[in-house]
Amino acid sequence: MPTPLCREVAVISLTSNAALELQGGGLFSLLLENPGWDTWRPGQFVMLRRKTPRADCLWARPFSICDLNGDGLHIVFQALGRETAEFARLAPGEKLTVWGPLGNGFSLEKSRPTLLLAGGIGLAPFVGYIRSHPAPERLSLNFGHRLPLECYPFAACSSGHCSSIRATSYLERCAEDLQEFICILERDIRANAAEKGLILACGPMPFLRTVHAFSRQYGARTELSLETRMACGVGACLGCVVKGRKSDEKHTGGTADTDFGWVQTCSCGPVFRAEDLDLEAS
Amino acid sequence: MREKAINLSVRLPASGGGLSLKNPIITASGTYGYGLEFAPYGDLTSLGGIVVKGLSLKPRQGNPMPRVAETASGMLNAVGLQNCGVEVFLKEKLPLLPWKKLPVIANLYATAASEYAELTSLLTREPGIAAVEVNISCPNVKAGGVLFGQDPRLAAQVATAVKKNAHGKPVILKLSPNVTDITLIARACEDGGADAISCINTLQGMAVDIRTRKSRVANIIAGLSGPAIKPVALRCVWQVAKAVSVPVIGIGGITTAEDILEFIMVGASAVEIGTANFLQPDHAFRLARELPVLMRSLGIDSIDTFRGSFEA
Numbered sequence: 001m002p003t004p005l006c007r008e009v010a011v012i013s014l015t016s017n018a019a020l021e022l023q024g025g026g027l028f029s030l031l032l033e034n035p036g037w038d039t040w041r042p043g044q045f046v047m048l049r050r051k052t053p054r055a056d057c058l059w060a061r062p063f064s065i066c067d068l069n070g071d072g073l074h075i076v077f078q079a080l081g082r083e084t085a086e087f088a089r090l091a092p093g094e095k096l097t098v099w100g101p102l103g104n105g106f107s108l109e110k111s112r113p114t115l116l117l118a119g120g121i122g123l124a125p126f127v128g129y130i131r132s133h134p135a136p137e138r139l140s141l142n143f144g145h146r147l148p149l150e151c152y153p154f155a156a157c158s159s160g161h162c163s164s165i166r167a168t169s170y171l172e173r174c175a176e177d178l179q180e181f182i183c184i185l186e187r188d189i190r191a192n193a194a195e196k197g198l199i200l201a202c203g204p205m206p207f208l209r210t211v212h213a214f215s216r217q218y219g220a221r222t223e224l225s226l227e228t229r230m231a232c233g234v235g236a237c238l239g240c241v242v243k244g245r246k247s248d249e250k251h252t253g254g255t256a257d258t259d260f261g262w263v264q265t266c267s268c269g270p271v272f273r274a275e276d277l278d279l280e281a282s
Numbered sequence: 283m284r285e286k287a288i289n290l291s292v293r294l295p296a297s298g299g300g301l302s303l304k305n306p307i308i309t310a311s312g313t314y315g316y317g318l319e320f321a322p323y324g325d326l327t328s329l330g331g332i333v334v335k336g337l338s339l340k341p342r343q344g345n346p347m348p349r350v351a352e353t354a355s356g357m358l359n360a361v362g363l364q365n366c367g368v369e370v371f372l373k374e375k376l377p378l379l380p381w382k383k384l385p386v387i388a389n390l391y392a393t394a395a396s397e398y399a400e401l402t403s404l405l406t407r408e409p410g411i412a413a414v415e416v417n418i419s420c421p422n423v424k425a426g427g428v429l430f431g432q433d434p435r436l437a438a439q440v441a442t443a444v445k446k447n448a449h450g451k452p453v454i455l456k457l458s459p460n461v462t463d464i465t466l467i468a469r470a471c472e473d474g475g476a477d478a479i480s481c482i483n484t485l486q487g488m489a490v491d492i493r494t495r496k497s498r499v500a501n502i503i504a505g506l507s508g509p510a511i512k513p514v515a516l517r518c519v520w521q522v523a524k525a526v527s528v529p530v531i532g533i534g535g536i537t538t539a540e541d542i543l544e545f546i547m548v549g550a551s552a553v554e555i556g557t558a559n560f561l562q563p564d565h566a567f568r569l570a571r572e573l574p575v576l577m578r579s580l581g582i583d584s585i586d587t588f589r590g591s592f593e594a
Binding site (some may be wrong): 003005006047049055056057058059060088097099229231232233234235236237238239241242261262267282 | 319323334347350352356357359364506557560561
């Protein structure tokens with residue numbers, strides 16, 4: 001795993017992904033200077049802190065790494081809270097404190113059919129995943145969303161190097177749309193499990209609970225990337241814990257259930273195998 | 283001509299020999315993990331010392347989620363002393379720390395004086411442990427914790443039990459501000475055998491959400507920390523430093539090099555950096571670099587000569 005660094009970097013650009021004011025907060029693409037990273041793994045995240053945050057926003061904010069390329073570090077975020085509303089007003093040249101790359105990242109198995117399941121802003125880590133995958137023809141993507149598709153980096157997931165993936169988007173306008181998306185999730189999780197493939201999921205907690213439940217039901221090999229409130233991002237504050245266990249842990253003694261405890265999303269995750277998580281208790 | 287060197291060193295005398303720190307900057311328990319989490323971001327040995335996450339005899343799961351919330355210039359936490367237990371710490375964490383060059387102070391939590399004693403004995407017999415800091419002030423657990431810190435008689439009992447089992451190593455008692463008169467508790471700890479006092483632990487607080495009508499922290503009552511509590515901490519340190527003759531370690535919202543000197547000026551021997559470690563993971567390392575620069579600019583030669591220079 002690459003060693004994380006803490007650096008000050010400048011904003012290169014910030015673009016709003018939708019012209020109109022959207023209900024539930026707009027989406028933004030933030031491009032930052034490369035904080036001096038040589039390497040990173042898709043699924044890892046960064047902590048970002050403005051130089052003078054609001055007085056009631058003491059902590060940095062965690063963001064999925066969307067991609068890292070010659071242009072810099074790409075972040076996609078939704079301005080939903082007090083401090084992300086301030087992020088939405090960042091100007092080019094403004095400095096942010098950045099630490100990362102943090103966490104473990106997704107598995108990559110080039111010879112296995114890999115199903116990517118994304119809900120809303122949870123699409124972000126898959127941009128870099130798909131772009132750097134050696135066999136994109138093995139990938140398929142199901143993307144459920146509520147805002148107009150052009151708000152999300154969906155085009156970047158299915159063009160150029162990525163054009164050989166099967167990418168499908170599902171707009172949720174009403175309860176029936178959600179029900180249909182859930183049926184598709186079940187169908188594709190079951191099919192992937194039968195092929196002994198790999199499933200990667202990122203999105204809001206209700207979406208992850210659904211993916212988790214179907215994965216357990218059909219015995220799929222699923223990894224879920226969790227999003228939680230974090231103070232430090234490095235494993236110290238114990239504010240971001242979930243009921244689970246570290247994937248690499250040697251489980252000795254007792255049943256699997258007794259191995260479960262509160263583990264940090266930041267340093268033990270953010271990606272967990274489905275069998276290592278108890279999302280009902282989290 | 284070479285500039286005169288700034289003397290940052292700090293001595294915490296104790297009956298068994300005491301402890302020397304290369305500078306007054308110690309990281310506070312519960313904000314610095316087991317130290318290893320911060321190793322990628324700087325040189326741990328550039329710090330005066332580290333206090334590791336509060337340890338108990340057995341591993342503890344801690345409180346349900348949510349456990350932390352941001353507040354104006356601060357934060358609330360009710361983590362509930364989740365920790366790996368003393369055995370795992372000694373076997374898996376301590377050997378990885380550069381303890382030969384960095385004083386590692388074990389913070390410990392128990393529910394009875396005898397349990398504090400047992401824990402102290404297990405920890406202080408290890409060469410890697412320089413001192414113990416006894417948590418008699420945790421507001422987030424049901425048994426023990428702050429109960430010992432709110433009763434002078436119980437506080438003294440814990441101090442005595444721990445000192446007797448500390449293999450001559452310094453014993454620091456960490457006090458709660460959630461008391462009527464902190465100097466009474468401080469004096470009781472000194473009388474009981476404490477070699478130093480650290481203060482303050484968090485202030486009890488709450489945060490609620492009018493939309494969900496629920497608490498923002500599952501435990502409801504939580505501990506407030508960060509810059510918001512610095513004036514309270516400064517007041518407590520000043521009062522305690524006047525009331526006892528043992529060294530006082532200042533804790534509470536300390537974020538900048540200026541803050542450090544403020545605490546030293548009112549009588550602290552050293553300080554602990556807590557919530558500020560969450561601002562960015564290299565924060566304590568930066569303070570260790572910034573402190574001598576600030577001292578030079580103010581014409582302060584040494585921490586020792588500046589200590590207690592407050593003109594009340």
